Structure formats: structure tokens, C-alpha cells
Amino acid sequence: MLPDKLPKLPKKLFNQEWTISIDQNGISEDGEPLTAATVTAKCWFSGKAHQVMNAEKQIIRLEGVLIALGDLFPEIQAITTGTARKGENKYKIYRCERPLNPDGTVYATVLELM
Secondary structure, eight states, X not given: OXXXXXXXXXXXXXOEEEEEEEEEEEEOTTSOEEEEEEEEEEEEXXXXXXXXXXXXXXXXXXXXXXXXXXXXXXXXXXXXXXXXXXXXXXXXXXXXXXXXXXTSSBOXXXXXXX
């Protein structure tokens, strides 16, 4: 749930090292989801929990929002599933948004985590 326009965030906020893995369709021999791409990036995490309702009218509790400047996965069109990890904490990706700059480039990758 993003506002129409993100404010220009100072780079000093992006000081946490996060590892983000995006899953692809299919399952490995061990029963784990196949990983399409993994990136380690400096991010900003807001741990404010809130609830949203999905298409099936179920309430989902989101644990926070993770923002990284730029497009983390330019080769992947739509990010649907994956995980974000920082130390012992591991979150599932619920939704991904990529707000654009006025010139059409991606300003940030915004991941809603559950």
C-alpha cells in the first residue's frame, strides 16, 4: 500500500544488509522452491505491522515493508514469491511494487513482507 508518490529518501537510511531471493515456478528434488535470483542489497526496513485483505477476502498480516533503491531484479518482470532474510529473521514476500521516476526508470523496489 504505497502512496502515489514516494518522497526522495536519503541514502543514509539504507544501511541494513538484506539477502533477497526470488522463487521461480517448480520444485527441486528436495521439495524446496527453485530460486530464480538472489541479491544482497542495502535496504531500509519499516517493521510497522498492518493487515490487508486479499482477493479471496482473507485477512493477511504483513510484518513490514522493505525498500531498496533501484531495480533489484531488472530481468524479472513480476515478482510473486520469494524470501527476504536479515540474520536470523526470514520473511516471505507478499507483494512487490516498483515505483517509477518521471523519466521512466525504476526508483525503488518495494517489498511487502509477511
